[in-house]
Amino acid sequence: MASSLSPSLALHLAQIILxxxxxxxxxxxxxxxxxxxxxxRGWAWVRLPGWRVAHLAALSLVAIQAVWGRACFLTVWQSDLMAAAGRRGYTAPLIQTWVDRLMFWNLPMAFFTALYVLVWLYVLALWHWVPPRRNKPAPR
Structure with missing residues (x-):
């Protein structure tokens, strides 16, 4: 699909995805x-179930993609659109690309997979340490 777009539209969509x-x-x-x-600090909003489920789901998706050895789908879409725009796309996951560029280390994907899984385990631990709860309705 990305190849059927004009280069300017593909670049614009790649920037939106970024x-x-x-x-x-x-x-x-x-x-x-x-x-x-x-x-x-006693902030009630950090225990809102919807927010916590969205956070857990997002990080679960990151960890699952890493365990499967796949780049994030947003990185793939952006890379495809960049290529359709005549630009160089990413050959590695976005975070790995940034780390490579910032630190000049060529770290293996296994490092990032382990990192994402450890972060996911930390988020699961947060469900135990800071369990989500619904706000109690105000008494009448």
């Missing part, structure tokens, strides 16, 4: 920090 990917990454990373911080 923005969406950054939002998902920020949601995942900030959740790892804000859930325990919010529990300590």
């Amino acid at each position: 923005g969406l990917h950054l939002v998902v990454i920020a949601f995942n990373v900030f959740g790892l920090v804000l859930i325990p911080l919010g529990a300590w």
Whole structure:
């Protein structure tokens, strides 16, 4: 499908997917920090079930894709669109590409798979340490 798009539209869509990917990454990373911080500070919203399920689901998807040896589907879509726009796409997962570029380390995918699985286990532990709960209705 990406090959049937004009190069400018493909590039625009690739940039939109990159923005969406950054939002998902920020949601995942900030959740790892804000859930325990919010529990300590007494912030009720960190225990909202819908938010916690979305966080667990997003990180579960990341871990499952890594265990299966697959790049994130957002990375694949962006890479395909970049190629359709005549640009060089990613040959590795987005985070691995960034780490490679920032630190100049050529780390194997197994490192990132282990990292994603450890993060997923941490999120599961957060369900035990900071269990989600519904807000109690205000008394009448």
